[in-house]
Amino acid sequence: MATILITSATLVSAAHPLHMSTVDVLLKNGKIEKLAKQIKSDDKNLRQIDAKGSFLALGFFDLNVNFGEPGYETKEDIATGSAAAAAGGFTAVAVQPNTNPPIHSRSEVALIVNTAKGNLVDVYPIGTISRKREGKELAELFDMKQTGAVAFSDGNHAVQQAGLMGRALLYAKGFQGLIMSHPEDDSIAGGNKMNEGEVSTYLGMKGNPNLAESIMVSRDLFLAEYNEAAIHFSTISTEESVDLIKKAKAKGLKVSCDVAAHNLVFTDEEVKGFDSNYKVNPPLRTKKDIKALLKGLKDGTIDAIVSQHTPHEIEFKNVEFQIAYDGIIASQTVLPLLIKAGLSPEAIVEKLSVGPRKVLSLPVPSLEEGADANLVLFSTDKKWIFDAKTNKSKAANSPLFGQELTGKVLAVFNNNQTVIND
Structure with missing residues (x-):
């Protein structure tokens, strides 16, 4: 420099x-x-x-990005993902384990740590909770932590077995590991790709209700309380989730959460045009949910804002809405979306620079x-x-x-x- x-x-x-x-x-x-x-x-x-x-301000930190490497480098690799992150103001990112193979052992963690050395953007791997993200048996959590994993999540696969999630919380607690929950009950979500509500009824599309998220938030809060363990909820999107987490924090539970920037601006009304670029998981909700999310940011219920950067090749998005993959590229558009949502510079810095680092118990850089x-x-x-x-x-x-x-x-x-x- x-x-x-x-x-x-x-x-x-x-x-x-x-x-x-x-x-x-x-x-x-x-x-x-x-x-x-x-x-x-x-x-x-x-x-x-x-x-x-x-x-x-202090460099932004993104708790939720997908870089594709290893296995999906045609979508994004660490070099191009880091370039997009830097252009969006991020000096550090935590990469999701939605790769092939998943980040489920020390080998994949080491690959990411070593590949990212020398970058302007610090890249922190998130290891899986379960082997192969299959939700059946615990992955090598402690080994991954020792190698550089900063938290554990099954990425866009929600852990459906309550027993497995409970064991993960208890085991990670022993070495100050953080479990991240992607809250979605598959049996209720039903694989449906937009919010359940007036718009889904109007379009004749099966919907994914708020209940699919809030029931999983409720379950995991009970598990965290029972095991006296810390838990983080990734990309919450509903009014009910905000309310549940707010009450849990008031009780003294070690709980934190984040929200994707696009869920603060776009509603399910956008889906009327069947543009698959509005297909994300969790789905775009309603104005009522956005109002609750913004309130949750203001009162401290929501700790951080993420991009949920999810790149895909054109053949996975330029198709019918129902069969398109979930996700949008978002590293470079977080700031404009937060300005559109009405956040002040102070709020933006709190939720992009300070909050994410506190969630991961990483030192906040000094000025x-x-x-x-x-x-x-x-x-x-x-x-x-x-x-x-x-x-x-x-x-x-x-x-x-x-x-x-x-x-x-x-x-x-x-x-x-x-x-x-x-």
């Missing part, structure tokens, strides 16, 4: 004495050399970034002088077009593709590296 001087940025860091003040930041050799209200430098090789009207520079510079009003030129992913399955978006990541700094989005 060259010596860089960022000038006139608004610092967003609730823990810093200059929070919401206009500051200059001098970066040298990958470290914060100086942070003050005004900095003057005589360095002729200095690169200056005028950040007037923009915000500077003190002498600390490693782990930063994102973003604007809440600059416009840009998300298209083939700006897209860094291998895939293009996004309902926002080709649109002008408001809210742009201007630069990220981490591991003595810089990416600037011109």
